Amino acid sequence: MDRRRIRELAERELAALKERTPGSQRMLTRASRVLPGGVPSSFHWPIYLDRAEGARVWDVDGNDYLDFHNGFGAMVQGHAHPAIGAAVAARYARGTHFGGPAEDAIVVAEELVRRFGLPHWRFTNSGTESTMAAVRLARALTGREHVVTIAGAYHGHHDAALAGRGFTEGIPRSTRDLVHTVAFNDAAAMEQALAEHRPACVLMEAATTHRGVVPPAPGYLQAVRELTERGGALLVLDEVKTGLTIAPGGATGRFGLEPDIVTLAKSLGGGLPSGAVGMSEAVARLVEDGQVPVFGTYNGHPLGMAAARASLLEVLTPAAYERFESLSERFPPGAVALGAKGCMPGSADDPELAELFWLWGMNRGILMTRGRGLEWTLSVAHTEEDVDRYVETFAELSR
Ligand code: PMP
Numbered sequence: 001m002d003r004r005r006i007r008e009l010a011e012r013e014l015a016a017l018k019e020r021t022p023g024s025q026r027m028l029t030r031a032s033r034v035l036p037g038g039v040p041s042s043f044h045w046p047i048y049l050d051r052a053e054g055a056r057v058w059d060v061d062g063n064d065y066l067d068f069h070n071g072f073g074a075m076v077q078g079h080a081h082p083a084i085g086a087a088v089a090a091r092y093a094r095g096t097h098f099g100g101p102a103e104d105a106i107v108v109a110e111e112l113v114r115r116f117g118l119p120h121w122r123f124t125n126s127g128t129e130s131t132m133a134a135v136r137l138a139r140a141l142t143g144r145e146h147v148v149t150i151a152g153a154y155h156g157h158h159d160a161a162l163a164g165r166g167f168t169e170g171i172p173r174s175t176r177d178l179v180h181t182v183a184f185n186d187a188a189a190m191e192q193a194l195a196e197h198r199p200a201c202v203l204m205e206a207a208t209t210h211r212g213v214v215p216p217a218p219g220y221l222q223a224v225r226e227l228t229e230r231g232g233a234l235l236v237l238d239e240v241k242t243g244l245t246i247a248p249g250g251a252t253g254r255f256g257l258e259p260d261i262v263t264l265a266k267s268l269g270g271g272l273p274s275g276a277v278g279m280s281e282a283v284a285r286l287v288e289d290g291q292v293p294v295f296g297t298y299n300g301h302p303l304g305m306a307a308a309r310a311s312l313l314e315v316l317t318p319a320a321y322e323r324f325e326s327l328s329e330r331f332p333p334g335a336v337a338l339g340a341k342g343c344m345p346g347s348a349d350d351p352e353l354a355e356l357f358w359l360w361g362m363n364r365g366i367l368m369t370r371g372r373g374l375e376w377t378l379s380v381a382h383t384e385e386d387v388d389r390y391v392e393t394f395a396e397l398s399r
Pocket residue numbers: 072125126127128129131154155156157205209238239240241265266
């Protein structure tokens with residue numbers, strides 16, 4: 001499609017979207033007075049949502065969408081799953097927050113040990129908190145300060161993570177100087193960065209998800225594991241997105257990896273804020289003896305743990321992962337899919353085209369993550385027909 005056509009269509013689709021969402025427009029005007037940009041998070045876009053069930057979400061104007069955004073990839077359980085709802089309701093009736101441990105945290109940790117192989121776990125409330133704790137633990141264990149990450153990757157919004165993503169405003173120079181990036185799937189670059197910076201850790205995803213889904217090249221992850229071990233750096237595998245979506249034990253399980261630390265969040269809590277840090281024996285010792293505390297008022301929050309327990313034991317069963325694989329087969333040839341996550345490679349490379357895809361989907365009842373091109377997160381609630389509708393909607397655009 002030529003540039004002019006993309007712009008023409010995007011303009012037309014934007015006008016149509018505004019026309020269909022007067023309630024959202026009114027809320028945006030009202031919100032702009034009290035919420036910077038009219039939204040609660042800088043990642044949000046101003047279509048105000050009202051409710052969701054299964055694979056569907058409704059905006060405040062009553063328009064319904066098939067949800068392939070799925071709460072930034074968190075809702076692989078589908079919205080308002082009855083098993084999670086029942087667990088949360090039962091927990092709520094018995095109190096939601098103690099500032100003390102409750103049994104569900106043990107059950108969830110045991111299940112994570114089983115799935116990921118790492119022997120010890122602590123809970124947080126987000127991916128940001130998980131990667132923040134992971135970096136601190138790696139620094140403490142190694143006595144080093146530098147961190148190597150993958151160029152373009154997103155690991156949350158604490159200083160070191162944002163520095164790796166290239167943000168500068170509000171981030172101390174001293175922190176920025178400690179974070180270095182290398183290209184994904186380039187073992188030679190990784191080897192060089194490890195030699196040059198002697199980092200505390202490599203913080204990375206096993207399959208990158210910041211622009212589409214890019215699987216690891218054969219042998220790459222094994223090389224990184226060997227290089228980090230040899231170079232005295234920890235391997236922190238950020239599984240905030242991949243963790244409970246691409247296989248029961250995430251990338252760790254799917255690719256047979258042995259990271260020192262795994263970070264989880266998003267789909268762990270089945271729609272409630274949650275996060276986790278999985279650790280090797282050596283790392284866990286730092287926490288146990290109090291050298292590196294991992295704390296937080298809401299860590300191991302009973303509601304989140306009840307939701308995570310129901311999600312892990314009743315919803316994200318082996319059958320769920322088989323279902324993601326079989327649903328993924330319905331996407332067109334050339335699609336890249338890992339479990340519940342996938343994309344059409346390259347579809348996010350052109351920002352104007354990516355925006356057109358988003359607008360086109362919105363006006364035809366398909367909700368995707370804005371700016372990410374043709375990307376999806378499936379849930380256990382998606383049907384074959386839902387996936388076919390996604391495919392057909394965008395096939396129409398190329399006709
Ligand atoms: N790591 C990765 C790989 C992520 O994709 C994200 C969020 N998109 C985070 C960390 C941060 O998670 P949160 O938004 O829960 O802080």
